[in-house]
Amino acid sequence: MKGSVVSITLNGVERETLVAPGTTLLNLLREHQSLTGTRRGCDQGSCGSCTVLVDGKAKLACLIPVETIAGSRVETVENLALNNELHPLQQAFVEGFATQCGFCTSGMIMAAKGLLSVNPRPSRADVIRAISGNVCRCTGYESIVDAILAAAAGMGKPLKKSA
Amino acid sequence: MLQAVVTPTSLGDLRKALKLAPKATLVAGGTLVMPIINEGAHGISTLVSLSKLGIDAVSFKKGIATIGAAAPIAELARHSELKFLSAVIDSIGSPTLRNMATVGGNLFAYGDLAVCLVALDATAIVVNAKSKRSAPVEEIIKKGVKAGELVTHVSFAIPKPGTFKYAKASRRALNSASIVTVAAIIPLVKGMVADCRIALGGVAAKPVRAKSVEKLLNAKLFDEKTVRAAAAAAAKEIAPFTDAYASAWYRARVTPVHICRALLGDAAGKS
Numbered sequence: 368m369k370g371s372v373v374s375i376t377l378n379g380v381e382r383e384t385l386v387a388p389g390t391t392l393l394n395l396l397r398e399h400q401s402l403t404g405t406r407r408g409c410d411q412g413s414c415g416s417c418t419v420l421v422d423g424k425a426k427l428a429c430l431i432p433v434e435t436i437a438g439s440r441v442e443t444v445e446n447l448a449l450n451n452e453l454h455p456l457q458q459a460f461v462e463g464f465a466t467q468c469g470f471c472t473s474g475m476i477m478a479a480k481g482l483l484s485v486n487p488r489p490s491r492a493d494v495i496r497a498i499s500g501n502v503c504r505c506t507g508y509e510s511i512v513d514a515i516l517a518a519a520a521g522m523g524k525p526l527k528k529s530a
Numbered sequence: 531m532l533q534a535v536v537t538p539t540s541l542g543d544l545r546k547a548l549k550l551a552p553k554a555t556l557v558a559g560g561t562l563v564m565p566i567i568n569e570g571a572h573g574i575s576t577l578v579s580l581s582k583l584g585i586d587a588v589s590f591k592k593g594i595a596t597i598g599a600a601a602p603i604a605e606l607a608r609h610s611e612l613k614f615l616s617a618v619i620d621s622i623g624s625p626t627l628r629n630m631a632t633v634g635g636n637l638f639a640y641g642d643l644a645v646c647l648v649a650l651d652a653t654a655i656v657v658n659a660k661s662k663r664s665a666p667v668e669e670i671i672k673k674g675v676k677a678g679e680l681v682t683h684v685s686f687a688i689p690k691p692g693t694f695k696y697a698k699a700s701r702r703a704l705n706s707a708s709i710v711t712v713a714a715i716i717p718l719v720k721g722m723v724a725d726c727r728i729a730l731g732g733v734a735a736k737p738v739r740a741k742s743v744e745k746l747l748n749a750k751l752f753d754e755k756t757v758r759a760a761a762a763a764a765a766k767e768i769a770p771f772t773d774a775y776a777s778a779w780y781r782a783r784v785t786p787v788h789i790c791r792a793l794l795g796d797a798a799g800k801s
Contacts, residue, residue, distance in 0.1 A: 369534070389532035389567060389577060410568040412561050418626055424604075425626040430564040432557070434535040435579040478626055499704035500624025 373433045377402075378446035386433055393417045393428035396443060404444040404473045408502070415501030418474040418481075419443050425481030427500075444473035447480070456480060456518040465514035467505035475501050479515040489519055532567065537579040541682075544583060545659050548678065551576035556680070558600045559630040561623075562639055580634070585682045588612075596685040599634030603643065606633070614694045618646050618713070621698045624705040634681055637667065642698060642711045644671060645731035648739060649694075649713035652686035671736050693717050697792035699732075699784060701775050708732035709776040710785050712792035716752065723747045723756075728789070733768040733781050740767045743789065757793050761786035 373390075374383045377400060384399050393410075396402040396419070408416030410429045417428040420442040447454035453461065456476050466472045475498055482489055482497035489497070494515045495508075503511060534551070538544040548554060554576035557563040566572050585598040590611050597606070606612050607619050607628075622642050623631060636643040637654075644667070652667040658679045667684060675681060695714040700706035711731035717724045726747050728740040746760035770781035 387532075388535050391564070391568070411565040412627065415624070415626060424629045426629050427561075427626060429568060430560040430630060432535045432560065432564070432577060432579070435537050435557070435560070435581045437537070481626070481629075496620070496704060497625050500626040 371434060373437050375433065375436060375438070376440045378442055384433070388434070389432045391429055392419065392421075392431040392433050392436065392441065395433050396428060396441075402443050402445050405477075406470055406473060408470070408474075413502070414471075414474075415478060415498070416471055416474040418477040418501065420477060420481055420484075423481070423484060425478045425497075442477075442480075444476055447476070454480075455522045456483075456515065459514040459518035459521065460511070463510050463514035463517060465507060465510040467503070467507045471501055471503045471505075475503070475511055475515075479518070482515075483519055483522065487519060488523060489516070491516060494519075531575070532577060533575045535577045535579065537582050539582045539584070541583065541657060544578065544580075544680070547576075547578050549659075551578070552678075554578045556580060558632040559602060559635050561627055561631045562635055580632075580680075583682075586632075590688075593688050594685055595688055596683050597633050598683055599632060599637070599681050601633050602629055603631050603633060603636060604628040611688055614689060614691075615646065617696050618642055618698075620704075621696075621700070627705070633684060637671070637681065637684065640671065640731065640736045642708055642713075642731055645711045645729045645737040646696065646713040647684055647686065648729035648737050649715055649727050650686040650689065651715075651727060652684045654681045655683040655685070656681050668739065689715050690717065695792045697788050699788050707773075707775055710781060710788045711737075712788050714789075714792055716747070716793060718752055721751055723750055723752050730764065730768060730785065730789075733770045733785055735769065735771070738767050740764050740789070742766050754790075754794055757790055758786075761789035761793075764789055 370385050370387050372383050372385050396405045405419055406416035408414035412427050412430045418425050419428045422439050456479055460466055478498050478501050494512050536547045538547050555574045557577045558580040580600045586600040587598050588601055588609055589596050647667040653664050654667050654670045655664050656679050693715050698711045699709040708731055710733055714728040716726045726744050728743050729737050730740050731737045742763040743760045746763055750756045764785050770778040772778045
């Protein structure tokens with residue numbers, strides 16, 4: 368078994384990682400890069416906990432052998448807060464009590480970010496569809512949908528002077 | 531345990547990779563193969579990825595759509611020519627999954643898109659080490675491909691507006707496997723059905739043509755009475771199974787109902 372060096376741009380910084388064959392993006396993030404914000408839920412593509420953005424699109428990190436995305440841009444939840452300020456999606460989740468146990472939160476937020484990047488003013492139905500692959504076993508879906516809509520509304524407004 | 535993951539960038543490289551590892555497992559979006567790998571004890575030693583082969587484009591020429599087998603399902607939603615498939619696309623997995631899962635993967639998983647490809651009378655382009663052939667998707671679904679062959683594209687004529695019909699019954703509104711999937715092309719000439727094609731999914735191990743239903747509709751006036759009578763004939767075409775979503779009995783019972791809903795609209799299916 369021969370490992371290989373895989374280069375990906377991780378949260379804006381190019382990283383080279385020596386990996387065993389078939390190492391998943393989820394394992395690379397959590398085990399090699401200590402980015403544990405991306406959660407391991409089912410490892411089967413059924414729960415959405417490991418949702419990250421690959422080249423801007425929401426994908427499931429547990430189903431991606433990293434050799435197949437060499438050269439791609441990967442964004443995880445760790446990239447959202449800037450200068451000690453939460454991203455509007457994170458802020459909306461906090462303010463809207465949209466995190467219960469918190470396990471699904473990073474996946475929910477990344478799926479929502481994927482949605483807002485192509486559809487900045489989504490309808491409630493759009494949001495429900497966008498997170499339909501993300502399971503919240505606390506079943507706090509209503510507050511999660513509310514938070515994503517609140518974030519979208521807030522992000523549409525001009526930035527505060529301090530920001 | 532995995533020994534290698536190869537990502538060829540041309541068909542030539544793919545052939546070389548498969549020569550070195552004839553028993554390699556092909557992977558594209560990963561939504562079917564990777565759950566097996568993650569489960570462990572899978573016996574797969576080499577993965578050959580199709581993601582960088584350059585078979586992921588969608589193109590149109592003279593009313594014919596040609597779709598690369600490695601095109602993610604979400605990619606189909608970006609083309610106005612394929613607007614008629616939007617309900618189909620929305621009914622497959624979640625948006626996140628559709629960013630990964632591919633057209634070819636759905637074809638060989640006998641998913642909802644495969645049912646539509648049968649209804650659309652799609653053609654598959656198949657390559658092997660030396661040559662290229664084309665075959666109806668319906669035949670590929672029935673017989674599979676030979677060892678060493680790979681479906682690189684599927685193509686179909688864009689149906690005339692209003693002729694494509696689709697209904698999917700599932701346990702949840704979103705991101706749920708099929709109980710019954712119905713896809714059909716119903717061309718009408720002066721209110722009469724002209725050479726229709728109806729495909730069913732979820733009611734046998736693979737998508738099937740509902741030929742006996744088609745026969746009862748062809749050259750008939752397209753009305754509720756005819757459709758209801760024809761839909762009942764679907765029982766002959768299906769071999770329903772029991773799984774976590776529905777029993778075989780239930781699938782058989784509701785198949786005609788969903789054929790009516792696909793062809794006549796939601797309200798008409800209620801009886």
